[in-house]
Amino acid sequence: DQQVKQNSPSLSVQEGRISILNCDYTNSMFDYFLWYKKYPAEGPTFLISISSIKDKNEDGRFTVFLNKSAKHLSLHIVPSQPGDSAVYFCAASAWNFNKFYFGSGTKLNVKP
Amino acid sequence: ETGVTQTPRHLVMGMTNKKSLKCEQHLGHNAMYWYKQSAKKPLELMFVYSLEERVENNSVPSRFSPECPNSSHLFLHLHTLQPEDSALYLCASSQDRSGPPNFGPGTRLTVL
Numbered sequence: 001d002q003q004v005k006q007n008s009p010s011l012s013v014q015e016g017r018i019s020i021l022n023c024d025y026t027n028s029m030f031d032y033f034l035w036y037k038k039y040p041a042e043g044p045t046f047l048i049s050i051s052s053i054k055d056k057n058e059d060g061r062f063t064v065f066l067n068k069s070a071k072h073l074s075l076h077i078v079p080s081q082p083g084d085s086a087v088y089f090c091a092a093s094a095w096n097f098n099k100f101y102f103g104s105g106t107k108l109n110v111k112p
Numbered sequence: 113e114t115g116v117t118q119t120p121r122h123l124v125m126g127m128t129n130k131k132s133l134k135c136e137q138h139l140g141h142n143a144m145y146w147y148k149q150s151a152k153k154p155l156e157l158m159f160v161y162s163l164e165e166r167v168e169n170n171s172v173p174s175r176f177s178p179e180c181p182n183s184s185h186l187f188l189h190l191h192t193l194q195p196e197d198s199a200l201y202l203c204a205s206s207q208d209r210s211g212p213p214n215f216g217p218g219t220r221l222t223v224l
Binding site: 002093 | 116118121153154155157160167168202204209210212213214215216217218220
C-alpha cells in the first residue's frame with residue numbers, strides 16, 4: 001500500500017504565478033518530510049525539508065507547509081519560473097524507520 | 113555535481129545477458145541505496161547498505177544482486193532480466209540512514 005501519495009500527476013502554471021504541489025500521507029508516525037526536484041536525464045535533487053515540530057519551512061522562493069492533522073504537505077513556489085519545470089517528489093520518514101517513502105511525483109510545467 | 117556518479121548512463125540488454133551497474137559516491141557517506149523508478153510510480157527502494165553491510169532487501173527478485181565492496185562503491189549485478197525490469201535505476205547515498213538520500217543521475221535500463 002502506498003503510504004505517500006501525490007494525486008496530481010501534472011500541473012501547469014504561468015510564469016510569475018504561484019505553483020502549489022500537494023502530497024498526502026497515511027502513516028501518522030511520519031515526522032520528517034522531503035521535497036525533491038528531478039529534471040529529465042538527471043537524478044532527483046534535494047530541495048527542502050520539514051520536520052513535524054514545524055508547520056512551515058521557507059527557503060527563498062520555496063516554502064513547504066505541513067498540516068499534521070490532515071496528513072498533508074504542500075510545496076509552494078513563488079514566483080514560478082520556467083526553470084522550475086521538472087518532476088517534484090515528496091518523501092516521508094520517521095525517526096526509527098531508517099528509510100524514506102516516496103510519492104509518484106508531479107510534473108510541473110511553468111509556461112513563459 | 114551531486115557527488116554520486118553512476119555508469120553506464122544508458123544500457124540496453126537482452127534477457128539472457130549479464131551486466132552490472134556501478135555507483136560511486138564521493139561524499140564520505142555511510143549509507144548507500146539502490147532505487148528503481150518506473151514511469152508514474154513511486155521510487156521503489158531495492159537495497160540498503162550501511163557501513164558496507166546489506167541491511168535491507170525489499171523483496172527484490174534474485175535476478176538483481178547487489179554488491180558493496182567498500183563504503184564508496186556500490187554495484188548492481190543483473191542477469192536474466194525481464195522486459196518489465198526496464199526502468200531508471202538510481203543509486204543514492206546519505207550520511208546515515210536517517211538522512212535525506214543524495215541521488216546519482218541514474219542508469220536508464222532497457223531489457224529487450
